[in-house]
Amino acid sequence: MKLTLHTDYALRVLMTLAVLEGRVVPIEELARRHRVSENHLRKVAQTLVGMGLVASVRGRAGGLRLAVEPGGLRIGGVVRALEEDLAxxxxxxxxxxxxxxxxxxxxxxxxxxxxxxxxxxxxxxTLADLAGRGPAMRAKLGLDAAIAS
Structure with a gap:
């Protein structure tokens, strides 16, 4: 079994937003940090917003932020909702x-x-479990420097 790229990217976005604890992150930044297509991430973001898991913030300082409590979001439910064919x-x-x-x-x-x-x-x-290694994940994504500046 292999998860689709859509599900893979969605989980990456959710983990990153959980690690950043409420920060609004532009899609361009997420695409750059994860080295994925900005276009593809826009589609993923649209799905996550439609599911109510992520909020889209418009404007110059806009982007995405987590719209749910990480401790209450079960990963199995997210994967079931995103994958079209589990057979x-x-x-x-x-x-x-x-x-x-x-x-x-x-x-x-x-x-x-x-x-x-x-x-x-x-x-x-839960999403909180996956984001529990926040410092290590921040370092992998080069986020500490971005937050400090």
Whole structure:
């Protein structure tokens, strides 16, 4: 299983905003610090704003800021909401399966349990947990210098 870039970038944005604790961060700055396309981050930001997780601040000093309490945001829920297709194999998806082994294969159940375990682990984590290494994350992103200036 591989998360989409959209979900990956969304999690990065959320972690960065949580580390910055209320600071409004321009999308241009987020794109530069994460070395990702500004255009792609705008789409991610639009999704996060639509979900109510991030607030968009307009104007010259505008950008994004976290709109939720990091300790109350479960990562499993974020990933579930962002990922369009969580079926690891066709027979776990919705609708009929073209697999000749459907209904007789034990792999389907094993993969379903594996996916449940994956989300159980993500459901244990909050955004605050992920941002808990704030100083190390700030250093990786070069944020201390930007905040001090």
């Amino acid at each position: 690891l194999v066709e027979c776990l998806g919705e609708g009929p399966s073209s697999c000749a082994l459907a209904g007789a294969c034990r792999l389907t159940g094993a993969l379903a349990r594996a996916l449940d375990a994956f989300f159980a682990e993500l459901d244990r984590l």
